[in-house]
Each structure stands twice: as C-alpha cells, then as structure tokens.
Amino acid sequence: MFILGIESSCDDTGVAIVKNGKEVLINLISSQEKIHAKFGGVVPEVASRKHMEMIFPLVDEALTRAGLTYKQIDAIAVTVTPGLLGSLLVGVNAAKVLGYLWGKPVISVNHLLGHIYAGELGGRLVFPLVALVASGGHSEFVLMTKHGDYKYLGGTRDDAAGEAFDKAARVLGLGYPGGSAIAKVAKRGGASLPRPLSASAQIDFSFSGLKTAVARAKGGKAELAYEFQEAVTDVLIDNFTKAIKKYKPKMILMGGGVSANKVLRAKLESLAADFGVKLILPEMKYCTDNAAMIGAAAYYIRSPKQDKWYNAEVIV
Ligand code: KG4
Ligand code: ZN
16 A cells, blocks of 8 residues: 655655555655744744645655656545644645545544654554654653554643754754754753753643753853753653553654654663663654655554544545
C-alpha cells in the first residue's frame, strides 16, 4: 500500500510517499526556516502563502522521484489538526483536490499522532507505550495500549518545550529556532535555574517562568544556555519517570522538534536503561515536521479489515 502524506501544519511543507506504513520511498521538505528567522518566529500569513506555492510542485516531484504514477497511490493522508489554521487549510485542500481528481480516499491525521508514528519509521511500536511529543507548539504525554487507542496523560500548563527554547534563545540573543541555537552554544558553568513543578505528582509542568528566570539570572550566555537546556530536559525526564512508574509501559518514545536535542536523547537512553524499557528515538529528519510520519500514521490507523480507517475521518 502506497500512501502519499501531506504535512503543512506550521512552516514546513512536506510531501512523502510511504509504503506499508514503514518504508519511506521519498520524504520531501520545503523549509521556511530562513524566511521566518528574520521575524523571530513563524508568521502565519507568510507560511500559508509559501505552502500554496510549494505544495503541488512537491507532489509532482515526490511521484517522479519515487518512480510512481498517481494511479499507484492507494490513499492520501493529510495533517488536519493541530496547527496554524491557514497553513492546515492549504494542505487539506490540496489533499482533497488530489483525492477528487485521482479518485483516492483522503485520510485525516492528527499531527501529534504523526509525531508518535515517526517511531515506526526506524523501529516498531511496542505497547503499552508512553510517548512525549515536544515541539514548538506541544509538550504532551500520551499513553497508547494499541494502534488506535490513545490517552492524554498530561503536559505543559503554558509554554511548549520548543517554545520555551525559542523564547529563552530570544532573551539570550541567540536567534531562531532557539533549540538548536541553545544546544550549539551551551557550555557547562555556574549558572543556576529552577526546575518548575518538579514536586508535582501529576504529569504536569510549566515552562513560562523559565524565560523570566533566564532574563534575571547571572551568568554568561553559554552557561545560561547550558543550564536552561538542563532545566527543560530534567523536567521532561522527571515527567517521563512519573509516567513509567504509574503506567509501566514496555516502551517509551519521543517525537517533535525537541527530540532532536542531544542532551535529552542521552538522558532518555539512560532512563530507558534504568527502567528496562524499550526506547525509540526517531532519526533527526523524522523528529521535526515531515510528511512521512503522516503517511505512516494513516497506515496504522486502519482497521484490521484494512478497508476502512478508524480514529480518522475519511474526508473525500
Ligand atoms: O516539530 P517541530 O519542527 O515543529 C513544530 O511542530 O513546532 O519543532 C520545532 C521546535 C522549535 O521550537 C525548536 O526550537 C525545537 O523544536 N528544536 C529543538 C532542537 N531542535 C529544534 N529544541 C531543543 N533542542 C534542539 N536541538
Ligand atoms: Zn510538529
């Protein structure tokens, strides 16, 4: 089964073709990072217009490079939510137009689910699992007991982890996107920052105060960047620990842009080893927004009969 995935929820236009939910034939991304960098964040109107420009050329290119014709595509999967409305509309309408013209079903996929299924592109999901999706817009812990069964466990009260990196980087004058900028300059030093809500028994955290703490803290940029990265990753690991103790998963995994963070990846590896649980850390290219994960998710949210999709609305 060949699924054409489309992702346009934020500032990256993605088109991919995924075979049987696992094998990525082609994964194209048109990044708008440079365009938005000068504004210090994503400008929604600019993002939508750029998606409109890129989306159909990327579909053509994906088919050509995968050596397929549209007739060989079995379904089109598209991110429907959450995301920037204007950006989502471009992807959804492109998918509907293609579905109509090609006579193929269009499957709606939740973006966060896509980030979880990025794990299938480099491993195999083992249930029950606890996943953390941490990106510029989200920091959510999810429990999955089987394909199609998701439970929200908790997350940030305010800023998402990636957003916190972006804001702290702005305070430190390090540019955008903040995650990679902070990781690049971080150097161990004497700076000290709080670990907000680490005493809470719930899976529950807050990052909005950290930005202010960075602004007020004493220390050089590199030391503050280091300590900030330590604080955010400690809080996420603390919450993973609570989830492991409570739900006893066989596997933990991460998705979203923040999972590209090397310090966090190392901490997750030792956490998984300590508790004897399996771990999937997607390849970097599947951590950030991409369409391959959307194609993969659509495959696995099909019913066992393989003739209809559940937890996903077939929109054409
Ligand atoms: O998943 P993503 O590409 O887009 C969203 O859906 O938001 O995530 C982007 C976010 C940005 O906030 C960025 O600062 C963060 O992921 N990020 C990182 C790293 N690389 C990207 N955060 C921490 N460390 C990184 N190495
Ligand atoms: Zn994302």
